[in-house]
Amino acid sequence: MAKSSRHDESVLQPATSKSNSLRTTVPVSIVNMFELRKGDKLSWGVENGSVVVRVVKQEDRTVRP
Numbered sequence: 001m002a003k004s005s006r007h008d009e010s011v012l013q014p015a016t017s018k019s020n021s022l023r024t025t026v027p028v029s030i031v032n033m034f035e036l037r038k039g040d041k042l043s044w045g046v047e048n049g050s051v052v053v054r055v056v057k058q059e060d061r062t063v064r065p
Contacts, residue, residue, distance in 0.1 A: 008027035015021035026036065039058035046052065 006029060008029055010024040010027060012022040012024050015023045026042075030036070034055050036055065037058060041056040041058075043054040043056050044051065045054070
């Protein structure tokens with residue numbers, strides 16, 4: 001997979017009015033680069049002081065809406 005130097009931004013918003021969690025939108029350039037689909041998961045972590053996001057692909061991609 002080619003590395004990209006492009007940086008996209010998204011804004012954190014409250015997940016719900018009753019939660020302290022935040023949500024954001026994954027930029028379309030990232031969706032396309034990693035071929036993300038509904039049902040895929042993002043695993044968030046911290047390594048060496050940086051946020052790391054790993055894609056966990058949905059196991060069965062034979063059925064797509």
